Amino acid sequence: MGNNQKIGSTEEKILEAAKKVFIQKGMYGARMQEIANEAGINKALLHYYFRSKDQLFEAIFQEAFTEFIPKAFSVFHSKKPFEEKLKLFVSNYIDVLTANSYLPIFMLNEINQNPDRLGHMVNMMGIVRDKVSVELKINEEEGRYRAMDTVQLLSLVIGMTLFPYLAKPIIKGAFSLDNETFHAFLEERKILIPEIILNYLKIKN
Amino acid sequence: MGNNQKIGSTEEKILEAAKKVFIQKGMYGARMQEIANEAGINKALLHYYFRSKDQLFEAIFQEAFTEFIPKAFSVFHSKKPFEEKLKLFVSNYIDVLTANSYLPIFMLNEINQNPDRLGHMVNMMGIVRDKVSVELKINEEEGRYRAMDTVQLLSLVIGMTLFPYLAKPIIKGAFSLDNETFHAFLEERKILIPEIILNYLKIKN
DNA sequence: TTTAATTTTGACCAAATGGTTAAATCAAAT
DNA sequence: ATTTGATTTAACCATTTGGTCAAAATTAAA
Numbered sequence: 001m002g003n004n005q006k007i008g009s010t011e012e013k014i015l016e017a018a019k020k021v022f023i024q025k026g027m028y029g030a031r032m033q034e035i036a037n038e039a040g041i042n043k044a045l046l047h048y049y050f051r052s053k054d055q056l057f058e059a060i061f062q063e064a065f066t067e068f069i070p071k072a073f074s075v076f077h078s079k080k081p082f083e084e085k086l087k088l089f090v091s092n093y094i095d096v097l098t099a100n101s102y103l104p105i106f107m108l109n110e111i112n113q114n115p116d117r118l119g120h121m122v123n124m125m126g127i128v129r130d131k132v133s134v135e136l137k138i139n140e141e142e143g144r145y146r147a148m149d150t151v152q153l154l155s156l157v158i159g160m161t162l163f164p165y166l167a168k169p170i171i172k173g174a175f176s177l178d179n180e181t182f183h184a185f186l187e188e189r190k191i192l193i194p195e196i197i198l199n200y201l202k203i204k205n
Numbered sequence: 206m207g208n209n210q211k212i213g214s215t216e217e218k219i220l221e222a223a224k225k226v227f228i229q230k231g232m233y234g235a236r237m238q239e240i241a242n243e244a245g246i247n248k249a250l251l252h253y254y255f256r257s258k259d260q261l262f263e264a265i266f267q268e269a270f271t272e273f274i275p276k277a278f279s280v281f282h283s284k285k286p287f288e289e290k291l292k293l294f295v296s297n298y299i300d301v302l303t304a305n306s307y308l309p310i311f312m313l314n315e316i317n318q319n320p321d322r323l324g325h326m327v328n329m330m331g332i333v334r335d336k337v338s339v340e341l342k343i344n345e346e347e348g349r350y351r352a353m354d355t356v357q358l359l360s361l362v363i364g365m366t367l368f369p370y371l372a373k374p375i376i377k378g379a380f381s382l383d384n385e386t387f388h389a390f391l392e393e394r395k396i397l398i399p400e401i402i403l404n405y406l407k408i409k410n
Numbered sequence: 411t412t413t414a415a416t417t418t419t420g421a422c423c424a425a426a427t428g429g430t431t432a433a434a435t436c437a438a439a440t
Numbered sequence: 441a442t443t444t445g446a447t448t449t450a451a452c453c454a455t456t457t458g459g460t461c462a463a464a465a466t467t468a469a470a
Binding site (some may be wrong): 016024025026027028029065076102105108109112113115121122124125126129149152153155156158159160161162163164166167168169170171173174175176178185188189192193195197198200204 | 225229230231232233246307310313314316317318320323326327329330331335354356357360361363364365366367368369371372373374376378379380381382390393395397398400402403404405409
């Protein structure tokens, strides 16, 4: 089998179909038959390429993990000033999320149901925290920022940014937003969220 | 059957067990047999009290909906000044969430998988939005607050408050917080979140 | 062209699962 | 004590579901 997955190959069709069904229905709600139908192939082929439902799921889950998350947090490894990093992160994160709208709730749910899946993410987030900590410290010591806990900061920013995707049906339903309005609503947050955070962090003279 | 569910009654034992299992495993992952075991009764009894898995699930889901959500948003119906309402909401919401730590991800996930379940919530959130809108408008017109979209404000506050519960395993894992530290982390947000929002809203002289 | 290896399929299977039923037990009323 | 109605149980049932297998079809190698 190997790693040579040319585009349009059976393996890729399966992964595409599995991603769609797993994300929509979750690990338990997904049916192997439905994935096979979605991929336009025989159910036995699923087991030929991926031994079991668990292994197929794992493949999807890990792919999301190793592609999606690092992409979102890559900014923090750059050498830009913190203020710019923050703005870029939110903007970039929103774009990545918009392109993978249903991933977050899926991932969060699966992690909650089986925290073992966390794996590498722990390390990566730890690194991000350490980097941000250093920058906050510098800005604090130079009298520009007030003191603030890094974990609080990160979880506030991520929470604000992520929430609309997790609660998409609720927000759209409760506030009767059509697709266009919802999208504008998301775009506005690229500016709003950093503004709110920086407004709080920065010490006024 | 009726509504007279004395404590310790079979019906209540079932609901308790079902809540536990459904919240942990979700609609598809939950097994009727496991619910029966958890309640210490025969599986057929589940079908005697609640005709089907769907109906049992619906009972759990609606209970969470009609008890949990209104409790969290009740503050907005009071006559306190907006600033106090905001503080009380966050503090109250955090307490309710702490006591029902696994409900949010469960509800959000089930709504995402079947948005029809939204039901009444739509109306209630609409009312909250309208009430907040009026208060923001007054404060804006009297020169105390800057202009801000109500839906943005609400979703920012809710997002910040809710996120730690949705990502509890991630936050605890990635930042190595023990239960005690995590709880302190949550408590701190009762003050932090209103502070950040009001700091942004209020116009400085 | 033959041969060998790989990919794909249809038919099938055992286990799990939601649900049913008829009998047994229990509580209340007569 | 007997009857009546609700509650509980064990044994079953039909269907669904993940998974297997041998054979067919296709592709690659000789």
